[in-house]
Structures are given as C-alpha cells and as structure tokens.
Amino acid sequence: xxxxxxxxxxxxxxxxxxxxLGVWELGSHLTDPTWTSRPTxxxxxLFELFKGEIYKHLAVTIGEIAMGLVLGGVLGSIGGLxxxxxKYLGTLLRPIVVxxxxxxxxxxxxxxxxWFGFGMQSKVVLVAIAVFFVVFFNAFSGAQxxxxxxxxxxxxxxxxxxxxxxxxxxxxxxxWIVAGFKIAFxxxxxxxxxxxxxxxxxxxxxxxxxxxxxxxxxxxxTILLVLMVIGMLMADFAVRSENYLLRWRNAKQ
Numbered sequence: 001x002x003x004x005x006x007x008x009x010x011x012x013x014x015x016x017x018x019x020x021l022g023v024w025e026l027g028s029h030l031t032d033p034t035w036t037s038r039p040t041x042x043x044x045x046l047f048e049l050f051k052g053e054i055y056k057h058l059a060v061t062i063g064e065i066a067m068g069l070v071l072g073g074v075l076g077s078i079g080g081l082x083x084x085x086x087k088y089l090g091t092l093l094r095p096i097v098v099x100x101x102x103x104x105x106x107x108x109x110x111x112x113x114x115w116f117g118f119g120m121q122s123k124v125v126l127v128a129i130a131v132f133f134v135v136f137f138n139a140f141s142g143a144q145x146x147x148x149x150x151x152x153x154x155x156x157x158x159x160x161x162x163x164x165x166x167x168x169x170x171x172x173x174x175x176w177i178v179a180g181f182k183i184a185f186x187x188x189x190x191x192x193x194x195x196x197x198x199x200x201x202x203x204x205x206x207x208x209x210x211x212x213x214x215x216x217x218x219x220x221x222t223i224l225l226v227l228m229v230i231g232m233l234m235a236d237f238a239v240r241s242e243n244y245l246l247r248w249r250n251a252k253q
Contacts, residue, residue: 068127076135084143123195130191135180142176
C-alpha cells in the first residue's frame with residue numbers, strides 16, 4: 001500500500017473512532033449512564049489510574065505473559081519439533097495432545113490456583129499451557145512438512161539425527177514456529193486476564209473483576225480499554241518480530 005493511501009486509511013479510521021466516541025457520549029447523556037458510562041468519565045478514570053495505581057497491576061500482568069510465553073513457547077517448540085520429526089512416536093502421541101488441547105482452558109484455572117496458589121505462578125502456568133499448544137501444533141506441522149527427499153539425501157551423506165535436526169528440520173520449521181508465537185500472543189493475554197479474574201490480588205484482570213463486582217462500569221470500561229491497547233501493542237510487536245526473524249523471505253522475493 002502506498003504511503004498516501006495509508007495516510008488516507010488512517011485518517012478515515014480516526015474519523016470513525018471519533019464518531020463512535022461521540023455517539024457513545026451523546027447516548028450516555030440521553031439515557032441512564034449507569035451501565036454504559038461515558039468516554040469522558042473513562043478518560044478521567046484512566047488519568048487517575050496512571051497517577052500510580054495501575055503500574056503495579058500492569059507489571060504483574062505483563063510479567064505473567066512474558067514468563068508464560070517463554071516457558072510455553074520453548075516447550076511447545078521442542079515438543080512439536082521432536083514429535084513431528086519422530087514419525088511413529090508423533091502418530092502415537094498426537095491424539096493424546098489433541099485431547100488435552102480440547103479441554104477448555106478456563107476449566108484448568110481453578111486446578112492451577114489450588115496447586116500454585118493465588119500468586120503469579122498459577123497465571124504463568126495458565127499462560128504457558130495456552131501458548132504451549134498453539135506453538136506445539138505449528139512446530140509439529142512444520143517438522144512434518146520437511147521435504148523427505150532432503151532428509152533422505154542427508155542420511156545418504158552420513159548425517160546423524162542431530163545434524164539433520166539442527167541443519168534441516170529446525171531451519172525449515174522456523175517460519176511455522178514464529179507464526180505459532182504470533183498466534184499465541186493474544187491467547188497469552190486472554191489466559192493471564194482470565195486467571196487474574198478468577199483469583200488474584202494483583203493484575204489487570206483482578207482490577208476488572210473488582211470493578212465488575214462493585215458495578216463500577218467506568219472502571220470496567222477503563223480496564224478493558226487498557227487491555228485493548230496492550231493487545232494492539234502485542235499484535236504490532238508480533239508482526240514486527242515476524243518480519244525481522246523471517247526477513248530472508250522478503251530478500252528472496
């Protein structure tokens with residue numbers, strides 16, 4: 001897309017966003033704002049939160065997401081590549097992994113809270129589980145789609161299983177793994193927030209649950225706005241990371 005077209009698109013998006021806020025503000029003045037709040041009230045609450053209270057909760061949520069992404073992503077990559085490269089073992093164990101994946105994530109939250117308590121540990125595990133399965137299946141698919149002729153050629157040249165894995169399977173699966181991390185980013189935010197809403201002392205999900213319990217709709221919309229911004233920043237970071245790590249694709253084109 002040309003720069004001029006991009007600027008026009010962004011301008012129209014800004015206009016639509018402002019119109020939506022205007023309709024929201026006007027509607028709240030014409031009706032009871034108890035359940036809808038107002039953009040102006042949300043802006044005031046946001047300003048009050050960023051005077052200091054929200055930073056602790058932001059740090060907790062982002063910390064849970066970061067640790068869960070690293071833990072789940074690394075284990076998912078290793079597990080997916082290993083089982084994808086081991087044809088018989090992968091065929092044997094894949095149905096078990098699929099069965100575990102089909103268990104709703106939110107149902108596991110109480111179990112992890114009982115095991116790991118109300119602190120960050122239970123939320124980190126919840127995020128790691130969510131990330132693990134997404135990255136696992138991508139890495140598994142990438143490893144299985146490696147050209148069999150290349151693998152056979154490596155074997156004929158006397159390459160060991162380790163050399164084949166490091167020099168062929170892992171590089172060929174890199175695009176799949178990076179795509180898995182990109183998909184896993186929103187899941188990590190969802191898992192961390194869900195765990196915090198169910199049982200936590202700190203975190204944005206905890207703030208959201210407390211506001212909802214008090215029927216404080218301004219507080220609810222404020223935290224939702226913060227979560228949406230975080231989600232947008234994470235999505236942008238994921239795209240930029242993918243473009244950087246897989247920059248060789250653009251070079252080939």
